[in-house]
Structure formats: structure tokens, C-alpha cells
């Protein structure tokens with residue numbers, strides 16, 4: 001495995017009883033890349049990424065995160081990765097400031113550094129005006145942004161987001177997209193799943209499509225078009241074409 005890649009996954013398998021949700025997944029994602037992992041419902045995206053984030057154990061396979069073996073050195077791997085689920089949990093009784101200070105403390109971020117990062121994240125995500133209000137009255141989108149700030153406070157090298165834009169209004173979605181692009185410009189690797197294909201098309205450097213727990217197609221938008229789609233086709237056209245071809249095979 002290459003120590004230079006943000007993520008290398010080889011032969012990943014996950015079974016739930018007799019059902020194989022991830023079936024020999026291979027992925028290589030470079031540092032500083034924004035990678036969109038797409039696939040139909042139930043394709044195995046969340047399961048695969050939960051394994052990478054250390055929340056599930058695989059039945060087979062190898063995972064390297066920034067050169068760290070995920071399975072052999074889980075504590076070191078956990079320090080460089082952040083996982084944001086589609087319905088993140090934030091503590092209702094805490095304010096965003098208290099929540100971010102708490103998370104920074106868990107990661108043992110030095111206090112002045114943590115405060116600087118916290119204030120910058122609150123500003124970028126347009127949360128400053130609610131920074132001292134308890135999260136209990138917050139909308140889903142606001143909670144998602146607080147959780148995203150929490151995921152970033154220890155400055156992970158690899159950020160994995162499951163459906164980060166679902167349920168966000170246009171302005172909130174823009175803040176999140178800008179934050180992700182800014183992180184990627186600074187060398188952070190971002191992997192996201194989304195069913196909003198225009199977002200994947202516009203934001204990502206590369207796109208992978210999985211079906212039945214396997215990678216069936218991967219590349220830049222230009223490369224995906226070369227794979228048979230007509231000139232000017234959108235990611236939605238490519239995606240539907242790939243899935244239809246796989247189903248027919």
C-alpha cells in the first residue's frame with residue numbers, strides 16, 4: 001500500500017448474516033482530492049465508509065489511511081480521519097461554543113489553538129450569531145453545520161461525509177461547499193456520498209460509482225464521459241447509464 005495516498009482500500013468485504021453488503025471493494029484516493037462516492041440505494045456506500053472511519057469491522061480486506069494501517073493501528077488512524085454521518089448527533093444542552101470546546105478537548109487540541117479554530121469554523125459556517133445559544137432549538141441544517149465544525153476541529157487529513165448537503169437550504173449548502181473546497185485547497189482529502197449528482201459533478205475531482213458493494217466505474221467527469229456517454233452528458237446521464245449496464249450484465 002502507498003503511504004502517499006489518503007486512502008487505500010483493498011478487497012473490502014462486509015457481510016450482514018448471509019448478505020454481502022460490501023463485496024471486494026478497492027479504492028485509492030489521493031491526498032487533497034475531493035472524491036464523490038456514488039451508487040444506488042443500498043449499494044454499500046455508508047457501510048464501506050463506516051468501516052474506513054472505524055465504526056464497523058470488515059470481514060476481509062485492508063485499509064490504509066495516510067499510510068496508517070486502519071486495522072492494525074486503529075488509534076493512530078482515528079486521529080487523522082473524521083466521519084460525519086447523515087444524521088449527526090450534537091448535544092442539545094450545549095451551545096456551539098461549548099460543543100466545539102468539548103470536542104477539541106477530547107482531541108487534546110491546545111486551548112488557544114482550539115479557540116482560534118472554533119471561532120474560524122463558526123464564522124465560515126455562519127454560526128457566529130447563534131454561537132452561545134443551546135443547540136436544542138436548532139434546525140436540522142444548523143445541527144449539521146455544528147457537527148461539521150466538530151468534525152473539523154482536530155484538523156483531520158481525511159474527512160468523510162455521508163450525504164452532507166441533504167436537508168440544507170441553498171445558503172447553508174453553499175457555506176458547506178465553500179468550506180469543503182477551502183479544506184481541499186489546503187491539502188485535506190474529502191470523500192462524500194451524495195444523491196445530488198449536480199453537486200458531485202461540480203465539486204469533485206473524481207467520482208466512483210459502486211453497485212452491490214463493488215466499484216464499477218471511476219474517474220474524472222471527462223473520463224466517465226469517455227466511457228461511452230455522449231458529449232455534453234451530465235453525471236446523471238453517466239450514472240443512470242452505468243447502473244443500467246450493470247443491471248443488464
Ligand SMILES: Nc1ncnc2c1ncn2[C@@H]1O[C@H](COP(=O)(O)OP(=O)(O)OP(=O)(O)O)[C@@H](O)[C@H]1O
Nearest residue numbers: 016019020021039040041042043044045046047048
Ligand atoms: N447493520 C446492518 N444489518 C443488516 N444489513 C445492513 C446493515 N447495515 C447496512 N445493511 C445493508 O447493507 C446494504 C448496504 O447498505 P448501505 O447503507 O451501505 O448502502 P448505501 O449505499 O449507503 O445506501 P443509501 O444510498 O440508501 O444510503 C443495504 O442492503 C443495507 O440494508
